[in-house]
Amino acid sequence: MVAEQIEGRDVDDPLVLEAMRIVPRHRFVPGAFVDLAYADSPLPIGHGQTISQPYVVALMTDLLDVEPCDKVLEVGTGSGYQAAVLAQMGVEVYTVEIVPELATAAAEALEAVDYEVVVAQADGYLGWEEHAPFDAIIVTAAPDHVPQPLVGQLAAGGRLVIPVGPIGAVQTMWRFEVDSTGGLVGENFGPVRFVPFTRSE
Numbered sequence: 001m002v003a004e005q006i007e008g009r010d011v012d013d014p015l016v017l018e019a020m021r022i023v024p025r026h027r028f029v030p031g032a033f034v035d036l037a038y039a040d041s042p043l044p045i046g047h048g049q050t051i052s053q054p055y056v057v058a059l060m061t062d063l064l065d066v067e068p069c070d071k072v073l074e075v076g077t078g079s080g081y082q083a084a085v086l087a088q089m090g091v092e093v094y095t096v097e098i099v100p101e102l103a104t105a106a107a108e109a110l111e112a113v114d115y116e117v118v119v120a121q122a123d124g125y126l127g128w129e130e131h132a133p134f135d136a137i138i139v140t141a142a143p144d145h146v147p148q149p150l151v152g153q154l155a156a157g158g159r160l161v162i163p164v165g166p167i168g169a170v171q172t173m174w175r176f177e178v179d180s181t182g183g184l185v186g187e188n189f190g191p192v193r194f195v196p197f198t199r200s201e
């Protein structure tokens, strides 16, 4: 199963591994793909989007360095699976999705499995000012630059985990942290491939 494939790679936070073991990924994939729910691969969720590969979900969650009760913003709800993993860890999760149908389906899937996550349909480029500041922000689609509104919504010591790079090509996974002077320090975690970050018209 999923957690066994992830352990022994570079994810070692027991809280993350436990959440990966518990969250029922089959509840977040379309019916036609239920048999593949526990394979370590991305799957289509409609509207040209995908539920991320479990290893990537675990890696990004690990890089967020969250503790139970942290407040986290996810940009790119998709299936709701990443939000469920964070909720399973005891995190207070806010998530925004730009495609209305996906936002609705994810909210329903999360509720059906009893995860308390606040879902909104919105352009996540702008973050979610009303609930800021966030201890961590995770972006699961790739913009070609770091959206400044997200940086502005990080708490002191806050982390931002985000793939950045050109659309349709390989992007780079970044982890930024707000340092003691309020500056942003970035660390590069190598090449990744994500669906494009889109903007509302």
Ligand code: SAH
Binding pocket: 049, 050, 051, 052, 075, 076, 077, 078, 079, 080, 081, 082, 083, 096, 097, 098, 099, 102, 122, 123, 124, 125, 140, 141, 195, 196, 197, 198, 199, 200
């Ligand atoms: N975290 C998701 C992965 C979904 S793929 C999961 O666990 O299933 C990335 C998602 O980001 C897609 O659903 C896409 O529609 C959404 N997205 C792209 N640009 C966005 C934007 N500007 N604001 C919010 N969501 C966006």
